[in-house]
Structures are given as structure tokens and as C-alpha cells.
Amino acid sequence: MEEYVTKLSKLLERNPQGVESINLDYYFDSVNERNFLEILGNNDLWNKVFYKVEKHYNSNKFLAPHDESVCDNIFKLIVAIQNTEDKQQKVLLLLLIVYLDDTLLLTQHLIHKGFFTNVLDKIFSILGNINLNASISTSDLHWESEMFKKYQSGIKNNNIVDIYGFIFAYERGYNFIPDSFINVCMLSLSQLSTKKATELLENKNNVLLMRQLIIGLPNEIKLQLANCSNNQLLKFEALREVVYFQRTARSLSYKEQGFISDIILSFSDDDIFWAQFLTFYLEYPSRAPLLFQPLGNVLNQLNEKHWRTFASKVHISKYNDPDSKQALNIFFNDIQDEKASTMVSKMVFQEWEIFIDNHSGFLNNILTTDVIDIVIYHIINNLSKKEVESTLMANLDIIHEINNRWFKSELEQTALFYKSMSKIFVYGMAIEKHSLNKFKKLILVTLNECTACNKGGHQYENNTCDLFNKYILKNI
Structure with missing residues (x-):
């Protein structure tokens, strides 16, 4: 072919x-x-x-x-x-x-x-009569039927979780195939009359049908039509078509970035939909890295309420994936509003500390979750010398006294060790800024004295000792 x-x-x-x-x-x-x-x-x-x-x-x-x-x-x-x-x-x-x-x-x-110029009305009519129904032939008690009911309810209530819970299952089961006839008709209609193409899509509420209608269009046209529409579900699906699971194989054009920013901005008008949008994409940032630069640009235009919602949706502990980390860093680096970056980094930092303090699972290394760069940014730029110094000293004291305390098990002792080392690591990034060089020697002595730090596999670059040597102790 x-x-x-x-x-x-x-x-x-x-x-x-x-x-x-x-x-x-x-x-x-x-x-x-x-x-x-x-x-x-x-x-x-x-x-x-x-x-x-x-x-x-x-x-x-x-x-x-x-x-x-x-x-x-x-x-x-x-x-x-x-x-x-x-x-x-x-x-x-x-x-x-x-x-x-x-x-x-x-x-x-x-x-x-x-x-196609003189047949657009006929093409519009043909496309307007196209329908797409999911075939659910199982009993009412079967999980597919339950999911389909949620899908229908989700469409009524603009509930992204219920809609895409079904769509993801449908796509896995039916291997969604574009329709060549629809693609020909939609391309001709959208390129020759944005108004008619938008009118066609405006009143559609079947997300599967929306996808069938726009899937064959170039990304720029998908986004343009979505921007011309007031249909939030169409905007969401067009955005998903362009950025979801597209990774970094291609970059977005200037126009595409602008359209995406406008779509995201429109979501912020509805607090509930804004929260749902953030939940969807912040669950696994690595699935949509192309989204995060426009998202950072949009946050510059929003207010404190929106920043708080964003920060509350960031998963502190769910992922440990370089692609997710990169996506979040791209987003954060594109926030130009100082107040926004301060608030977002502060909330992420606070959640990170809560996560570290309450972590109850097995640890054999320091915790480097995907928000660590945002946490470090906040510590370096927003915490005082006194706060950095006191936290470093407190956690070094914990390490030095760790063999004098009673623990239920060695696992509990090791976990406390790595929790403290995690804090020492991120706070240690501010040593240079605040001229706290005395802590470099204290950390080096601690690493050399504590056998616990040698339990975590020196063959890996990101083990505790290597991380400290690479980022904290490099100029000692």
C-alpha cells in the first residue's frame, strides 16, 4: 500500500x-x-x-x-x-x-x-445522519453493561471518569478503526467551512461518535474545531486525540500550542471540569508530555483557586518514572508567574513532606519521586537558611542516634534511616546557596559511618550514596 x-x-x-x-x-x-x-x-x-x-x-x-x-x-x-x-x-x-x-x-x-465546494450541504447532511452505538449484548448485571450505563450517565453529567472508564475498555476490546468515508467528508467540510464543521460537532454528546468524526483530521484542524465549539466533551476528546499517548515523537506547532492553551483555559471556567481534567492528566503525566508546556502557560493566566486545585491533583508518590518527572518539570518551568510557582511548589513540598513522614512501606533507598525537582526548587528558593539548617541538623541527629533506639524490626529501622536521608538529600541541595558547607562534611561522615546506606545496591546510579556523591558532595 x-x-x-x-x-x-x-x-x-x-x-x-x-x-x-x-x-x-x-x-x-x-x-x-x-x-x-x-x-x-x-x-x-x-x-x-x-x-x-x-x-x-x-x-x-x-x-x-x-x-x-x-x-x-x-x-x-x-x-x-x-x-x-x-x-x-x-x-x-x-x-x-x-x-x-x-x-x-x-x-x-x-x-x-x-x-467539494458546491456539495458541502449534502456532505453536512450525510455526516449529520451518521450514528455510532456501542454494541452491549450482555446481561444487565455484566460489568460491560454497568460501564456503559456509567458512560451514558457520565455524558449527561460531564463526568470524565465515567465516560473514559468505558471508552478505554471499548478501545481495548474493539480496536477503534477510523472510517475512510467519514474522514474524506470531515476533511472536506472542515477545510472549506469551519462554521459548518463546528455546527455538526457542537450538539454531539456521544464521545465515541465525536472521535469517529475527528480522528482522521490533522491535529491542527481537530484543535481548531474544538476551540470554535462550546462543547466541553468535544474539546476534551480533541485534546486527548492530540496529546494522549503521543509522547515526544513530534513537537507541537506554535498554532497547536495556542489552540491547546485556549482549550485548557476554557476548562478553568468550570471548577468541577477543571478538577476532572487535572485528575485525568496528572494521574500519569508520562502519558501526555506534550500537554504540560501549554498547561504551564495557562497557569500563568489563572488565579490562586486554580493553582490550589492543580497542586492538590499532583500525585506525590504514585509514580517514579523519568518521563513523568520530565513532564512535570516542563510544566513547572513554564510557569512565569512568581506567585503561582511559589504557591504550587509550596503545596507540592508540603504534600511531599507529609508523604515522607507517613510512608510505612519497605525502603532500601532514598525516595526520589517525580516531584523531587519541584520540592528542591521550593527548598532552595523559598525556605530560609534557618529552616534548611535546622532540618538538616535534626535529620542528621536521627541518623546518629538510630542505633540507640528500639525498633520492632530491622525493616522499621531501615525505613526511618531512608526517610531521614531523603530529607537530608533534598535540603542538602540548598547548602551552596546558604553557604552551609559544614554540612557536607557531616553528611560525608554519616554516609561513611552508617552501614545501612550500603544495603541498597551500589550497581544502580540512583542509590543513596551515588546520589549524594553526584549532587551534594561533588565539590568537597
Whole structure:
């Protein structure tokens, strides 16, 4: 298929001047107003009809890369499509366009040539009548039915958790496949009339159908349509299509970043939806790294209430993933508002300290969760010399007295050791700023004296001793 797409792109560069156009009468006998929708909705009938069309015009696209006569016939078909002026015939030719190319190369070419201009109303009508229902044939007590009920309820109440709990399961089970016919129609409609495309999507409340309608569109167009709409679920789905699980394979254009920022900003108008949006993306930041730079830009424009909501949704302990850490750092570095960065870092820092103090699980290393850089930023920039000094001393004292205290088990003793070392590590990052160099020697002595720090596997770069040597003790 890749060979055919390459061939097709070259065909579309040909000059149609003087090319003998193929007569399309046979096609219009095969595809007409009576059977158009039936062919569209029946794969077997589609294959049967286009096998005959393909044979009649000697236009097998799979042979095109290896047979110039087939290429010539396909080009003549394209020229014949371009030369068609009758509106009803143009609508019927939509199926032939899909047959000839489902990658939208031909569609883009025909948009440029003005082919769709006078049939937009008909395309709008066809798309408006398309529906998509999930097939739930199990009993009412089955989990799928329960999830579908939650999905329906979620749509009524704009509840993201209930909606996407079902959609994620649906996507895993049904391997969501784009529809080539819908893609051709939506691309032509959205590129030639943003107003009509937005109107089409505005009143849709079936998120699965929304996805089916926008999935084939370029990202910039998806985001543009969402921005023109007041439909929050459409905005959310368009954003998810662009950033969710897209990692860093491509960067966002300036326009795309602007559209995403506008979408995020619109979510902030509704406190409940804003909280749901943050919950969705802060659960696993590594799933949407492209989101966090625009998110940082938006936080500069918001108020204290929104900053507090954001900080409350950051998971202090849930992940320990370099990609999540990077995503959060990208976000934080793009907050230009000093008051916002101070408040967010303070709340994250406070939650981190609570997490450290109350951690009850097994520890064999210092805790370096993905918010650690934000915690360190706060300690360096917002805590006083006295606060840094007293915390370092208090935790060094705990380490020095650790063998003189009674513990239920060695595990409990080791956990306390690493909790204290975790605090010493992050507070130790402020040693240079406050000229507290005496603590470097105290920390070095502590590391050398305490055998506990040697229990955690020296082969790993991020073990306790290596981290201290790399970041705290490097200039001693």
C-alpha cells in the first residue's frame, strides 16, 4: 500500500491538460442514489461493486506501482472526477474517492481543485445522519453493561471518569478503526467551512461518535474545531486525540500550542471540569508530555483557586518514572508567574513532606519521586537558611542516634534511616546557596559511618550514596 501512495502522490502532480477522460457511466450505473447508502454500510456489497468497477476500468490500485497502464487509468479516473460538475454525481463519487485513496492525499488534492465546494450541504447532511452505538449484548448485571450505563450517565453529567472508564475498555476490546468515508467528508467540510464543521460537532454528546468524526483530521484542524465549539466533551476528546499517548515523537506547532492553551483555559471556567481534567492528566503525566508546556502557560493566566486545585491533583508518590518527572518539570518551568510557582511548589513540598513522614512501606533507598525537582526548587528558593539548617541538623541527629533506639524490626529501622536521608538529600541541595558547607562534611561522615546506606545496591546510579556523591558532595 505504501508503494501505491507514493505512486498516487506522483500521479497527482501530473498535468491533466489534454488527458482523455474516462467515461464514468459504468460507475454511475453501479453506484446510484438507490444503493449509495447500502453500499456504504455493507462491506460485502462494497467489495462486490468495486471489484466490478475496478475490473471495468482496469484500475486495480495494488497493481498500479508495477503497471503503467493501470496508473494511467487511475489518473484518467481522477481527471474524470475533477471534471464532474453535477452535484448529485459528485456525492456518488465520494465512494470512488475513498476507494482510490484512503490516506486523504486525493481528498486534499480535490479540495484544492474546488471539487467539494458546491456539495458541502449534502456532505453536512450525510455526516449529520451518521450514528455510532456501542454494541452491549450482555446481561444487565455484566460489568460491560454497568460501564456503559456509567458512560451514558457520565455524558449527561460531564463526568470524565465515567465516560473514559468505558471508552478505554471499548478501545481495548474493539480496536477503534477510523472510517475512510467519514474522514474524506470531515476533511472536506472542515477545510472549506469551519462554521459548518463546528455546527455538526457542537450538539454531539456521544464521545465515541465525536472521535469517529475527528480522528482522521490533522491535529491542527481537530484543535481548531474544538476551540470554535462550546462543547466541553468535544474539546476534551480533541485534546486527548492530540496529546494522549503521543509522547515526544513530534513537537507541537506554535498554532497547536495556542489552540491547546485556549482549550485548557476554557476548562478553568468550570471548577468541577477543571478538577476532572487535572485528575485525568496528572494521574500519569508520562502519558501526555506534550500537554504540560501549554498547561504551564495557562497557569500563568489563572488565579490562586486554580493553582490550589492543580497542586492538590499532583500525585506525590504514585509514580517514579523519568518521563513523568520530565513532564512535570516542563510544566513547572513554564510557569512565569512568581506567585503561582511559589504557591504550587509550596503545596507540592508540603504534600511531599507529609508523604515522607507517613510512608510505612519497605525502603532500601532514598525516595526520589517525580516531584523531587519541584520540592528542591521550593527548598532552595523559598525556605530560609534557618529552616534548611535546622532540618538538616535534626535529620542528621536521627541518623546518629538510630542505633540507640528500639525498633520492632530491622525493616522499621531501615525505613526511618531512608526517610531521614531523603530529607537530608533534598535540603542538602540548598547548602551552596546558604553557604552551609559544614554540612557536607557531616553528611560525608554519616554516609561513611552508617552501614545501612550500603544495603541498597551500589550497581544502580540512583542509590543513596551515588546520589549524594553526584549532587551534594561533588565539590568537597
